[in-house]
Amino acid sequence: MTDEGPRSIAPADGTAADTQGIKIVGFLCNWCSYGGADTAGVCRFKQPTDLRVVRIPCTGRMDPLFIAKSLIYGVDGVLVSGCHPRDCHYAVGNFYARRRMEAFKAFLPFMGIDTRRFKYTWVSASEGQQWQKVVTEFSEQIHELGPNPGVRRQTGENSKVSTGLR
Amino acid sequence: MLETDRNQLHKLVEEALPELDMVIGWGQSTDSFQTTPVFVRDAKQISQLTLGPFCSQNLTGYLVKPPALDAAPKEGAKPIGICVKGCDSRSLVALIQEKFLTRERVRIFGIPCRGTVDWNKVGKLVDLSNVKSATVEEDVLVVDDSQTTHRIKLEEVLARKCYGCRYPNPLIQDVTIGEPATPRSTSIESSYRDVDRLDAKPLEERLDFWQSELDRCIRCYACRNACPLCVCQDKCIIESREPRWLTQRVGIPEKFLFHFIHAMHLAGRCTGCGECERACPMDIPVTLIKEKLNKIMEERLGYSAGLDVEAVPPLLTFNPGDTEI
Ligand code: SF4
Numbered sequence: 001m002t003d004e005g006p007r008s009i010a011p012a013d014g015t016a017a018d019t020q021g022i023k024i025v026g027f028l029c030n031w032c033s034y035g036g037a038d039t040a041g042v043c044r045f046k047q048p049t050d051l052r053v054v055r056i057p058c059t060g061r062m063d064p065l066f067i068a069k070s071l072i073y074g075v076d077g078v079l080v081s082g083c084h085p086r087d088c089h090y091a092v093g094n095f096y097a098r099r100r101m102e103a104f105k106a107f108l109p110f111m112g113i114d115t116r117r118f119k120y121t122w123v124s125a126s127e128g129q130q131w132q133k134v135v136t137e138f139s140e141q142i143h144e145l146g147p148n149p150g151v152r153r154q155t156g157e158n159s160k161v162s163t164g165l166r
Numbered sequence: 167m168l169e170t171d172r173n174q175l176h177k178l179v180e181e182a183l184p185e186l187d188m189v190i191g192w193g194q195s196t197d198s199f200q201t202t203p204v205f206v207r208d209a210k211q212i213s214q215l216t217l218g219p220f221c222s223q224n225l226t227g228y229l230v231k232p233p234a235l236d237a238a239p240k241e242g243a244k245p246i247g248i249c250v251k252g253c254d255s256r257s258l259v260a261l262i263q264e265k266f267l268t269r270e271r272v273r274i275f276g277i278p279c280r281g282t283v284d285w286n287k288v289g290k291l292v293d294l295s296n297v298k299s300a301t302v303e304e305d306v307l308v309v310d311d312s313q314t315t316h317r318i319k320l321e322e323v324l325a326r327k328c329y330g331c332r333y334p335n336p337l338i339q340d341v342t343i344g345e346p347a348t349p350r351s352t353s354i355e356s357s358y359r360d361v362d363r364l365d366a367k368p369l370e371e372r373l374d375f376w377q378s379e380l381d382r383c384i385r386c387y388a389c390r391n392a393c394p395l396c397v398c399q400d401k402c403i404i405e406s407r408e409p410r411w412l413t414q415r416v417g418i419p420e421k422f423l424f425h426f427i428h429a430m431h432l433a434g435r436c437t438g439c440g441e442c443e444r445a446c447p448m449d450i451p452v453t454l455i456k457e458k459l460n461k462i463m464e465e466r467l468g469y470s471a472g473l474d475v476e477a478v479p480p481l482l483t484f485n486p487g488d489t490e491i
Pocket residue numbers: 390395396397398399401402403404427428431432
């Protein structure tokens with residue numbers, strides 16, 4: 001990610017994204033979901049074009065802060081996908097990931113960030129069809145939510161929210 | 167009562183000092199009300215030691231921050247004495263649990279705590295620049311600012327963390343000074359009251375709240391430096407160039423990301439001692455961010471940090487049966 005933030009990410013083939021300019025970042029594990037997405041491509045399943053894929057070695061590598069950074073700077077959606085539980089290439093990576101992502105998902109709204117912009121799922125390398133379904137549904141959900149303004153950049157506005165902190 | 171406890175502390179430290187490298191405790195600061203950490207190596211310094219509601223600092227950070235001590239004592243090295251309140255003792259448990267310290271490395275002077283004063287709150291009632299003296303009489307704080315004598319109920323000016331404190335008595339200690347204290351809170355609900363209040367607001371208001379609170383953040387990192395469990399020293403990813411998580415930009419997104427990093431790195435480890443919030447010069451409720459994660463850990467995984475030296479922090483392990491935690 002550059003200093004300009006994820007807004008500067010453009011599709012590698014130089015085509016414009018879609019009309020709304022929606023950008024979704026997908027973190028896919030090398031062994032299952034990346035393969036699943038590949039299968040979907042090889043089978044020529046129609047898929048939404050607003051997903052940018054980042055390949056990770058395993059969902060165990062998935063730092064929830066990748067999601068935080070993306071959403072704070074205005075990425076519209078983050079999709080994490082790995083091997084099904086008990087099917088992890090490294091046996092337990094996705095078990096660690098599941099706890100972290102569940103905790104993170106519960107934490108996000110406390111900071112004012114909509115959890116609907118983040119989803120994690122399990123897709124195996126042979127499940128091209130499942131992948132198509134997951135991406136399409138998530139993309140539709142993000143389109144419904146519209147662009148993510150992220151955290152505002154300008155400073156100096158005072159909040160009107162009173163929380164009654166002790 | 168404070169006087170008796172103080173004398174007892176002095177006596178116990180005096181007895182133990184020959185076997186110890188030093189004793190870390192609280193002493194009177196140069197102004198007449200705050201305390202400052204003191205490092206007692208010499209019997210002559212013992213009289214500086216004090217205890218009571220002004221002793222707000224969590225001293226356990228000194229055991230692991232630079233100049234850091236060795237976790238395991240070298241051959242013949244003497245243990246280090248340290249004074250802890252209930253909340254501070256949980257930091258010790260966590261540090262021992264994560265092997266930054268061995269239990270033998272420390273001699274713990276446990277001090278049951280009745281709450282510590284938040285001077286920011288007192289400062290809103292009294293002009294702190296003119297304070298002549300400040301004392302505590304039972305549950306009243308008496309502050310003389312050379313014009314008038316203010317009598318303030320202690321209960322109104324405690325640190326925010328104290329109102330939800332379930333463990334005012336040290337959980338790990340070698341000696342105890344004074345009588346056990348009664349916990350202010352005994353339930354999850356009362357401990358996380360502030361979290362629930364913010365959670366009750368609509369999503370946009372929460373974002374608005376944090377945008378405006380964190381806008382004040384000057385990224386001085388005092389909160390991180392004060393945290394006894396932020397132990398990465400010069401490897402902290404907040405300042406590292408490779409990987410480069412944060413830039414020097416001063417926008418709110420950078421501040422958000424900083425606080426996300428701080429909070430996520432403490433998820434399942436934070437004991438809620440409130441040091442980050444106490445250290446913050448901008449009066450930002452920094453601990454509140456971690457309180458939410460603590461609540462998630464407690465409600466969903468039944469885990470509270472700093473209670474058991476044998477336990478494994480929940481995000482460092484898993485259960486194959488987890489679905490939605
Ligand atoms: S914020 Fe994270 S990286 Fe930095 S010192 Fe704390 S735990 Fe370590």
